[in-house]
Amino acid sequence: MINGNQSGGLNTATLYSLSAEDVRQYREKGHVHLRGVCTREEIAECRGVLKSVTTERFAGTARMSDRAEDDFSRVFMQTFNLREADERAARFIQSPRFGRIAADLMGVDAVRIYYDKAMFKEPESWITPWHQDGPHWPLCTDHVLTMWIPLVDVTIDMGPPRFASGTHRENVLGPRGIHRESETFFKDYIRSNRIPVVEEEIPAGDATLHSHWVVHGAGANTSGRVREALGITFYEDGLLIDDSACSEENRPVIDANLGNRRPGQRADHPRNQVVFARS
């Protein structure tokens, strides 16, 4: 539930109180669905900005049927760091409300933003293959998560994220990357280990959060409407860059999203703002 004054529009100062059950679920399952993190008005307001940045960056993109097989926009239109493109987007994305949720779920004192990204799944988009995030990222810790915020009501036929509950406990489980091979490997892993999969409608105003180790993906968008969503990835403050979970060919990881910090250096570039710290 949101505490504080709600005057409509973007109210970034108000905080959200997690229940003990929310925290338990996140830690047990590696993901949680939170209700009413934002008001519908707050979402409507930031949607306009995020949509116009995304649309501008994808202007001139070919029709879905004309895109190359390996064009990732067939999965979803993905574009990074909208907070650096627009002040209103920055105020929303860097809200302490989101940062505190991330810190409380992970049980850490302060969090930084790794990156934010728009994930617009157009009608006729393919599934998002099963994958883990952690192995792509040079942040080898249990304390990294992504908050997935729908900008419209996301119904099952639009392809909300789905999660293989409990798979975060194993850390790196299978192939790195997000492609046909990761889909095949994890689909089989989930089936043969009888892992429960959670896939729910996510109304605008709600959010899901998932650990970077949990196996997740999404269905195809068969709805005829665009699945507009924003992801914000947070990590615990104080981390050193550590690419030991990354594949050999990606090592050492040079990651502009972390200000090109090298392994062994602190992940504290000004680009990675601290958005919540306990005083």
Ligand SMILES: O=C(O)CCC(=O)C(=O)O
């Ligand atoms: O939105 C999707 O389809 C997948 C999201 C995802 O993989 C992520 O946020 O890590």
